[in-house]
Amino acid sequence: MSEQFTQLQARLADVHNLNMAGAVLDWDQQTYMPQGGVQSRSEQRATLSKIAHQMLTSEETSKLLSDAERDNDGYETTQAFLRVARREFDHATKLPAALVEETSRVTSIAQEVWAQARAANEYSMFAPHLEKIVDINRRTAQALGYEDKLYDALLDQYEEGMTCAQLDPIFKQLKEASIPLIQKIAQQPAIDDSVLARDYDGQTQKSFAERVLDECGFDFNRGRQDLSVHPFCTNFGRGDVRITTRLNTNDLQSALFGSLHEMGHALYEQGIAPDLDGNVLGGGVSLGVHESQSRLWENQVGRSRAFWKHNYRRLQEKFSTQLSDVSEDDFYRAINKVEPSCIRVEADEVTYNLHIILRYEMENDLLEGRLSVADAPEAWNAKMQQYLGVTPPDDAHGILQDVHWSIGAMGYFPTYSLGNILSAQLWNRVLESAPNMEDQIARGDFSVLLPWLRENIHRFGKIYTPKQLVQRATGSPLDVAPYAKYLNDKFGTIYGL
Numbered sequence: 159m160s161e162q163f164t165q166l167q168a169r170l171a172d173v174h175n176l177n178m179a180g181a182v183l184d185w186d187q188q189t190y191m192p193q194g195g196v197q198s199r200s201e202q203r204a205t206l207s208k209i210a211h212q213m214l215t216s217e218e219t220s221k222l223l224s225d226a227e228r229d230n231d232g233y234e235t236t237q238a239f240l241r242v243a244r245r246e247f248d249h250a251t252k253l254p255a256a257l258v259e260e261t262s263r264v265t266s267i268a269q270e271v272w273a274q275a276r277a278a279n280e281y282s283m284f285a286p287h288l289e290k291i292v293d294i295n296r297r298t299a300q301a302l303g304y305e306d307k308l309y310d311a312l313l314d315q316y317e318e319g320m321t322c323a324q325l326d327p328i329f330k331q332l333k334e335a336s337i338p339l340i341q342k343i344a345q346q347p348a349i350d351d352s353v354l355a356r357d358y359d360g361q362t363q364k365s366f367a368e369r370v371l372d373e374c375g376f377d378f379n380r381g382r383q384d385l386s387v388h389p390f391c392t393n394f395g396r397g398d399v400r401i402t403t404r405l406n407t408n409d410l411q412s413a414l415f416g417s418l419h420e421m422g423h424a425l426y427e428q429g430i431a432p433d434l435d436g437n438v439l440g441g442g443v444s445l446g447v448h449e450s451q452s453r454l455w456e457n458q459v460g461r462s463r464a465f466w467k468h469n470y471r472r473l474q475e476k477f478s479t480q481l482s483d484v485s486e487d488d489f490y491r492a493i494n495k496v497e498p499s500c501i502r503v504e505a506d507e508v509t510y511n512l513h514i515i516l517r518y519e520m521e522n523d524l525l526e527g528r529l530s531v532a533d534a535p536e537a538w539n540a541k542m543q544q545y546l547g548v549t550p551p552d553d554a555h556g557i558l559q560d561v562h563w564s565i566g567a568m569g570y571f572p573t574y575s576l577g578n579i580l581s582a583q584l585w586n587r588v589l590e591s592a593p594n595m596e597d598q599i600a601r602g603d604f605s606v607l608l609p610w611l612r613e614n615i616h617r618f619g620k621i622y623t624p625k626q627l628v629q630r631a632t633g634s635p636l637d638v639a640p641y642a643k644y645l646n647d648k649f650g651t652i653y654g655l
């Protein structure tokens with residue numbers, strides 16, 4: 159290993175540590191920090207990220223990186239390290255400082271305004287800010303560079319190597335699988351899920367979820383769960399991976415499935431190989447692959463019959479008054495109710511991806527100037543009607559619902575659906591190697607699933623590109639067919655189609 163490479167590693171480890179320290183401050187802000195800390199905290203975080211950015215983009219890093227590239231030992235992990243380091247360096251240096259600064263200024267105001275606009279149901283308040291954000295994203299894409307479409311440059315930030323040319327056919331297939339299924343389900347009697355809105359004590363929900371996390375394999379010696387307004391997962395290395403949840407007494411699903419979802423992200427980070435920890439290769443490879451882990455635990459596991467065969471009686475014991483008259487079958491149907499609705503984060507498995515496709519299409523149209531910011535709410539509502547057969551009652555339940563655009567993120571949404579698609583491919587693959595896995599889960603035995611994911615996904619960190627990892631783990635490229643079959647089989651049975 160060359161001297162330059164060792165020095166490069168050390169330097170990037172410093173950058174990494176600064177970013178991790180920033181992440182601790184961020185976690186604290188979202189969990190325990192008193193309101194009065196906002197101002198000084200934002201300055202502390204800005205200082206840390208400024209120093210990290212300076213170190214990453216400095217002449218010295220640039221030289222070490224070029225030298226190490228020229229004179230590398232050819233080992234797989236060295237090559238991977240250099241690929242990821244180059245990607246991070248290029249991303250940080252391609253964006254002009256003025257654009258980075260403008261983005262931060264515009265989005266910090268836009269977030270505030272967005273929250274007010276949503277509360278007041280007043281799109282016109284947010285529109286001028288969205289206008290700026292679309293323009294900033296256009297310039298960001300131009301600075302990052304792309305071959306075919308502006309969107310490709312933005313998407314690549316979250317999902318390396320993914321392009322519209324690959325996504326368009328994937329989303330077309332996903333639409334063709336989802337829309338007819340939704341229409342068939344709509345002709346069946348609706349499932350009554352009112353039992354999930356009975357009064358459920360928050361702390362009891364939390365302790366039940368923690369027991370489930372423990373059984374699934376979440377390592378509480380290397381992680382913890384706290385409360386926050388919006389659930390999230392963060393980590394400061396594989397030895398300290400934290401998730402949050404929220405407790406809603408009139409919604410049994412929110413804490414339970416939210417915890418399972420964030421646990422899926424956390425298990426990925428806890429499973430990174432120890433020798434990759436603390437540097438550029440230590441961490442999940444892309445948002446899509448990350449989301450495949452969270453969705454797999456939330457849905458393929460958490461909303462499965464097998465899982466509740468084991469867990470339902472225990473849940474009933476915790477909530478004996480609320481669930482005494484609810485059978486396991488009725489409960490299973492309630493948590494899998496399909497109903498087109500306006501809000502993405504509340505969407506069921508069948509309708510969810512249409513919310514994503516809508517956003518993907520609108521982002522493209524906005525970026526390429528086919529759609530104006532002024533006309534966007536109308537376009538949103540028209541697509542909702544076309545895909546899901548519902549029209550939002552107002553913009554707060556329509557175009558103003560998500561935080562993403564206000565923080566400047568365009569090109570992010572597709573990763574949610576990529577995660578769903580991949581989760582089914584992975585699930586099938588595990589079943590091929592362990593055909594009895596569902597019986598084992600029904601007995602509360604998770605000894606197959608997590609080790610399989612560790613072996614085939616988690617431990618690699620960023621050694622492989624997302625595409626290489628998918629190919630390696632599933633034996634094929636990203637493929638909608640297993641996910642379409644999963645939806646049709648599962649919901650076909652539930653709705654008797």
Ligand code: ZN
Pocket residue numbers: 419423449452
């Ligand atoms: Zn997630």
